[in-house]
Amino acid sequence: MENSVWIATLAAAITAGTPILYAALGEILAERAGVLNLGVEGMMLVGAVTGFMVAVRTGNPWLGFLVALLAAGLMAAIFAFLTITLRANQVVTGLALTMFGTGLSGFLGKPYVGIPLPLSFKPVAIPFLADIPLIGPVLFRHDPLVYLTYVLVPLLWYYFYRTRPGLNLRAVGENPAAADALGVNVFALRYIYVIIGGMLAGAGGAFLSLAYAPSWLENMTAGRGWIAVALVIFAVWDPVKALLGSYLFGGVDALTYTLQAATKIAVPSFFLKMLPYILTLVVLIIATRQTLVKHIGAPGALSIPYDREER
Known part of the structure; x- marks a missing residue:
């Protein structure tokens, strides 16, 4: 019985960490290209509400997921x-994007509060793999959007470190002037990766409204976008470490429900709900210190607008 509880908790950790993982992978792409996008929370909310709206009207969650992207x-x-062409301040613009996305999602989603989703993403057990003791129930009894991350993470890792386009991406984020001198189109690549990163953030939001909790509630991301931004630092801009970090945060989130059910000590529920955010602050502080000490951190040109004339 005790084993089944912990297996369920670990499986819930993967589910709870998936929206953070999508958003973190998107932010890694943008930051690897040298662009700091703090609008992740707003893009997740817009993805969540538009995906839900389309899924409700069409009855097709895949179509809703595509529209969210x-x-x-x-x-x-x-x-x-604003940030690449007009060279606006990336921090201020990102914060404005979050505020805009929060307001827009609340406005668009107001008529959909309390409306049930006709068809959502359901868990699908993978034959044979789902029957493996311990590992099967934890990893292979999820919905298709979770399985998609199993493919996406190794693909991104391979793309970053084993392909020429991945090398160009890292070069653009590290030294855009040198990359430009070698014929790499810095502006085009930054546009591409920022947009793809935003689409992945939207995927994280859509996962919340179409699979994790098939419904729409205002501000339903509940700070997950900010956790994803912090996770990028913790993962030192690496997709595999981002996966592990996302499941860690998801595990803390899932553990709160396990503690509420299992503990004999009356622990206030609002304190347990604080745990993922407390962990975010602790991890951010520790990861930042480690980054400074080991000199492994953000891409060299992160948040610095590139001007070809100043090369």
């Missing part, structure tokens, strides 16, 4: 235009 990608494109 496009909507968040459009927001990222606006951010890219």
